[in-house]
Amino acid sequence: MLCAPAAAFAASADAAPLLAFAARIAGDDARTRLIIDFDRKPDFEVHYVANPYRILIDLPQTDFGIKAEELEARGIFTDIRYGAMAAGRSRIVLTATRPVGVALAEVQQEEGASSHRLVIDAAIVTETVFQTQMEKQSWKEVSAPAGGDVPVQLPGSKSDGPFVIAVDAGHGGIDNGARGGVTKMEEKHVTLAFARQLAEALNALPDTRAILTRNKDEFLSLSQRVQLARSEGANLLISIHADTLRQKDIRGATVYTISDKASDSLAASLAERENLSDQIAGIAFVDEPAEVADILLDLTRRETQAFSISLAQSVVGKFKDQVLLINNPHRHAGFRVLTAPDVPSILLELGFMSNKEDEQLLTDPAWQKKVAGLIAEAVKDYRTTVASNGG
Numbered sequence: 001m002l003c004a005p006a007a008a009f010a011a012s013a014d015a016a017p018l019l020a021f022a023a024r025i026a027g028d029d030a031r032t033r034l035i036i037d038f039d040r041k042p043d044f045e046v047h048y049v050a051n052p053y054r055i056l057i058d059l060p061q062t063d064f065g066i067k068a069e070e071l072e073a074r075g076i077f078t079d080i081r082y083g084a085m086a087a088g089r090s091r092i093v094l095t096a097t098r099p100v101g102v103a104l105a106e107v108q109q110e111e112g113a114s115s116h117r118l119v120i121d122a123a124i125v126t127e128t129v130f131q132t133q134m135e136k137q138s139w140k141e142v143s144a145p146a147g148g149d150v151p152v153q154l155p156g157s158k159s160d161g162p163f164v165i166a167v168d169a170g171h172g173g174i175d176n177g178a179r180g181g182v183t184k185m186e187e188k189h190v191t192l193a194f195a196r197q198l199a200e201a202l203n204a205l206p207d208t209r210a211i212l213t214r215n216k217d218e219f220l221s222l223s224q225r226v227q228l229a230r231s232e233g234a235n236l237l238i239s240i241h242a243d244t245l246r247q248k249d250i251r252g253a254t255v256y257t258i259s260d261k262a263s264d265s266l267a268a269s270l271a272e273r274e275n276l277s278d279q280i281a282g283i284a285f286v287d288e289p290a291e292v293a294d295i296l297l298d299l300t301r302r303e304t305q306a307f308s309i310s311l312a313q314s315v316v317g318k319f320k321d322q323v324l325l326i327n328n329p330h331r332h333a334g335f336r337v338l339t340a341p342d343v344p345s346i347l348l349e350l351g352f353m354s355n356k357e358d359e360q361l362l363t364d365p366a367w368q369k370k371v372a373g374l375i376a377e378a379v380k381d382y383r384t385t386v387a388s389n390g391g
Contacts, residue, residue: 018042018062018090021115023070025080030223031103032075034094034120036066041109041116046102048133055094055102055122062090076100076124094122098224099130101231124224125231126211162209163383165202166229168239168337169195169212173219175280178244178353183363187353188217190362191240194350197368198238201376208379221278222336229343236311236379237345239337242362243270244354251355252326253319253371255312256347258305258339259332270349271333307344310385314378315346323371324351324358348375 019039026033045058064082073080079095094100104121125133169191171177177187195212202210213228214220220228229237245266262268312330319325326349338345350371351358361367 015060018060019065020062020082021065023066025071025074025077027075028223029076029124029221030227031121031123032077034071034118034122036071036092036118037110038062038116038118040114041107042118044105044107044118046105046120047137048101048130050130050134053096053099053130055096055100055120057092057094057118057120058085059090059092061088064090076122094120096124098124099127101125101129101133123227123231126228128211129231161233162207163205164232164234164236165208165210165379166232166234166237166343167195167199167202167210167212168225168229168237169214170239170241170274170337171277172214172217173281175219175277178242180353180359180363181244181248182356182359185353185359185363187242190242190350190353192217193365194242194362194368194372195240197365197372198240198375201369201372202379205376205380219281221281222275223278225337226340226343229345230340234340234343236382237338237340237343238375239335239345239347240350241274241347242350242353242358243273245352246354248354248356250326251352251358252324253329253351254326254349255315255330256335256338256349257308257312257330257332258335258345260334262333263331264328267331267333271335274347275334275336301341304340304342304344307386308338308346311344311378311382312346314382314385315348315375318374318378318381319371322374 020036021039022037024035042059042062047056047058048054049056061084066082071080071082073095076096076098077094078097080093081095082092083090085091100122101124102120103123104119106119108117108119109115110117169188171186171188171191173188175188177191179186180190192214196215199210199212202208211229211232211234213225225239226237256267256271262271309330316325316329319329335347338347351362353359353362
C-alpha cells in the first residue's frame with residue numbers, strides 16, 4: 001500500500017515518535033533512489049507540488065537522527081529538507097528543477113531486525129505526466145490534511161490508450177553536435193526541425209501520439225532522454241541525428257539498434273562520439289552502488305531489442321528507392337540513448353552534415369517532410385506486424 005489514511009497520522013500523535021536513524025541517496029540526473037531507515041514501520045503519504053517541482057513525503061511525528069551529509073541533495077534533487085510539519089506530523093520535501101514522479105515507494109523490513117526502510121525511487125517525467133499526477137491528488141493545497149491513495153507513476157510502455165512514440169532530437173543547448181561544411185548549420189537545429197516534422201506525421205496516424213523529448217534548444221542528458229520517453233509510457237523511441245565524418249564522400253541514412261558489440265568500426269566510432277554528449281556538457285558518468293543499479297542504465301531486454309530490430313528493418317524498407325541509404329543501412333552499436341529496457345528504440349542518422357549533398361537535403365524542409373512521412377509509414381507497418389504476432 002502506497003499511502004496510509006490520514007487517521008493513521010492522528011492516531012500516532014499520542015505514540016512515541018518514529019526515529020529515522022540513517023539514510024542514503026544515489027542516482028543520476030534522470031533517476032534517484034532515497035532510502036531512510038526507521039526504528040519501526042512508518043506510515044507515509046506521497047504528494048506533488050509545483051513551482052518549484054517537489055515531492056512531499058508525509059510521515060507521523062518523526063525524530064530525524066540523520067547526519068546532514070546522508071541526505072545531501074544529489075541526482076534529480078537540488079534540495080532536500082525534513083522536519084516537523086504540525087502536531088503529530090513530519091515531512092520530507094524533495095525539490096527538483098524538472099518535473100518528477102515517484103516510480104516506487106514502499107516500506108521494507110530489515111531481515112532479522114525490527115527496523116524498516118522506506119525506499120523511494122523517483123525519476124524525471126514530462127510536464128504532461130506531472131500535471132496528471134497533480135490532478136489525481138486528493139488535495140489541492142500544501143497545508144491541507146493528507147488523505148486518500150495517490151497512484152504512483154510507473155515507467156514503461158502502456159498497453160492501453162494511444163500508441164506513443166517519443167521523438168528525440170539529438171543534441172541541444174550547450175551540445176551543438178555536428179556542423180555543416182557549407183551552411184555551418186548546427187546538428188542540434190537540424191534534428192529539432194526534423195523531429196517536429198516527424199511528430200506531425202506520426203500524429204496524423206490513427207490512435208497515435210508523438211511526444212518530443214525536447215521542443216526547444218536545451219540540453220538533455222542521454223539518461224534524461226530515455227527517462228522522459230519512459231515517463232510518457234512510450235511504445236517506441238526514435239532518436240534523430242545527422243553526424244559528420246572525415247570521409248566527406250560518404251553519404252546516406254543509417255538506422256542503428258543497440259548492441260554491446262558494434263557491427264563495424266563506423267558504428268563503433270559514431271556510438272563513442274554520441275555517448276560523449278554528456279561529457280560535452282560537463283556531466284560525468286558515475287558508477288552507482290549495486291543497490292541502485294537497477295534504476296540506472298541497463299542493456300535492453302532481449303524482447304525489446306527484437307522489436308527495435310523489427311522497427312529498424314521497417315524504416316530501411318520504406319527508405320529503399322526513396323531515400324539514399326549508406327551501405328549496410330541497419331547497423332548496431334552501444335548507443336546509451338537506446339538503453340530503455342522496455343521501450344523499443346532506434347537511432348536514425350538521416351545523413352552526414354560533412355557531405356555537401358546530404359547537408360543540402362538535411363536543411364530542406366520539403367525533404368524533411370518527405371522522409372518524416374516515410375518513417376510514419378514504417379511505424380504504421382511495424383504496428384501491424386507486432387499486432388499480427390501478438391505483441
